[in-house]
Amino acid sequence: xxxxxxxxxxxxxxxxxxxxxxxxxxxxxxxxxxxxxxxxxxxxxxxxxxxxxxxxxxxxxxxxxxxxxxxxxxxxxxxxxxxxxxxxxxxxxxxxxxxxxxxxxxxxxxxxxxxxxxxxxxxxxxxxxxxxxxxxxxxxxxxxxxxxxxxxxxxxxxxxxxxxxxxxxxxxxxxxxxxxxxxxxxxxxxxxxxxxxxxxxxxxxxxxxxxxxxxxxxxxxx
Amino acid sequence: xxxxxxxxxxxxxxxxxxxxxxxxxxxxxxxxxxxxxxxxxxxxxxxxxxxxxxxxxxxxxxxxxxxxxxxxxxxxxxxxxxxxxxxxxxxxxxxxxxxxxxxxxxxxxxxxxxxxxxxxxxxxxxxxxxxxxxxxxxxxxxxxxxxxxxxxxxxxxxxxxxxxxxxxxxxxxxxxxxxxxxxxxxxxxxxxxxxxxxxx
Numbered sequence: 001x002x003x004x005x006x007x008x009x010x011x012x013x014x015x016x017x018x019x020x021x022x023x024x025x026x027x028x029x030x031x032x033x034x035x036x037x038x039x040x041x042x043x044x045x046x047x048x049x050x051x052x053x054x055x056x057x058x059x060x061x062x063x064x065x066x067x068x069x070x071x072x073x074x075x076x077x078x079x080x081x082x083x084x085x086x087x088x089x090x091x092x093x094x095x096x097x098x099x100x101x102x103x104x105x106x107x108x109x110x111x112x113x114x115x116x117x118x119x120x121x122x123x124x125x126x127x128x129x130x131x132x133x134x135x136x137x138x139x140x141x142x143x144x145x146x147x148x149x150x151x152x153x154x155x156x157x158x159x160x161x162x163x164x165x166x167x168x169x170x171x172x173x174x175x176x177x178x179x180x181x182x183x184x185x186x187x188x189x190x191x192x193x194x195x196x197x198x199x200x201x202x203x204x205x206x207x208x209x210x211x212x213x214x215x216x217x218x219x220x221x222x
Numbered sequence: 223x224x225x226x227x228x229x230x231x232x233x234x235x236x237x238x239x240x241x242x243x244x245x246x247x248x249x250x251x252x253x254x255x256x257x258x259x260x261x262x263x264x265x266x267x268x269x270x271x272x273x274x275x276x277x278x279x280x281x282x283x284x285x286x287x288x289x290x291x292x293x294x295x296x297x298x299x300x301x302x303x304x305x306x307x308x309x310x311x312x313x314x315x316x317x318x319x320x321x322x323x324x325x326x327x328x329x330x331x332x333x334x335x336x337x338x339x340x341x342x343x344x345x346x347x348x349x350x351x352x353x354x355x356x357x358x359x360x361x362x363x364x365x366x367x368x369x370x371x372x373x374x375x376x377x378x379x380x381x382x383x384x385x386x387x388x389x390x391x392x393x394x395x396x397x398x399x400x401x402x403x404x405x406x407x408x409x410x411x412x413x414x415x416x417x418x419x420x421x422x
Binding site for chain 2: 003
């Protein structure tokens with residue numbers, strides 16, 4: 001446990017310091033959301049109808065932005081070799097790294113949602129619904145994205161390749177995240193059904209993500 | 223304790239780096255791997271560290287902890303020094319102590335023994351190449367491992383640093399440790415030489 005908490009604390013500390021990715025993600029999320037009303041126009045009804053989808057897309061892209069450094073940074077400076085050699089199972093180390101990434105880069109997005117909801121003419125209930133679905137859904141984005149991040153190490157290509165690999169995997173999360181938010185705002189579906197599926201997607205990703213990422217890292221080292 | 227490899231073969235990128243390679247080192251013994259560039263010194267160390275899969279052969283550590291693999295009982299000091307520029311010297315070392323686990327030593331004392339105690343709160347980004355190497359060497363001391371795998375350990379070290387490292391290697395061997403180093407320059411300790419490359 002000491003080893004895992006040490007890894008989580010180190011990754012969060014790096015993310016929050018100068019040059020870390022935590023703030024960049026929130027700023028990107030802010031920029032994307034602020035641009036939308038300019039592109040869509042001043043139609044308030046349209047904005048509030050599109051609001052949840054815009055917030056979800058912004059959060060998805062913002063979490064992708066910093067995810068490609070999840071393993072490549074450790075690979076480049078040699079830390080990954082030592083993590084693979086250590087007495088901590090690699091699956092748990094991967095899960096710890098993903099958790100640290102979510103705490104540093106995912107959680108601030110959810111905190112920023114109420115402010116951005118104002119820009120999209122979302123009322124209190126709608127903002128709360130979007131924030132809640134993001135809280136349940138963004139862990140799934142991080143934990144499935146981790147698989148792509150591990151493959152990026154193997155293939156020595158970061159950035160765009162990661163987006164191509166990860167975005168298709170995040171479609172179910174996007175569908176049920178936006179569906180749950182819409183259900184809370186307009187109905188007629190109940191909020192519970194898509195929200196439960198969203199939670200289930202997150203839980204599945206907690207199990208599959210670390211194993212797939214660890215397997216990819218083990219085979220990709222050279 | 224005895225670390226040995228038998229009939230090892232390593233293929234990288236479709237090219238055979240070495241084959242039919244045997245080595246052995248017992249407690250208190252140092253093995254210096256020499257040979258020209260590209261002869262497979264680093265590959266051999268990475269095979270022992272479990273970071274490369276040998277295409278043939280096996281590595282065994284007799285007399286070690288039965289439930290741990292060879293890699294889990296070894297330190298690997300490679301070309302890349304596994305330091306985070308955003309973290310301070312002390313934070314870097316404390317992380318590795320907590321993460322590597324096992325029998326560990328005080329981070330401050332280890333920094334003093336590599337001559338970095340004046341820079342504990344300096345971000346690692348501001349260290350010189352030699353200081354970075356010293357900090358990596360401190361990692362070998364902060365968590366105890368019986369096997370040390372060193373790749374060009376003295377590169378970037380000044381003469382004082384090299385003397386200091388020779389003493390640390392002597393202490394490790396005197397404590398029953400095993401040391402395998404890939405090197406071009408003499409290590410400064412009594413070591414058996416294993417030459418790789420042409421004909422091996």
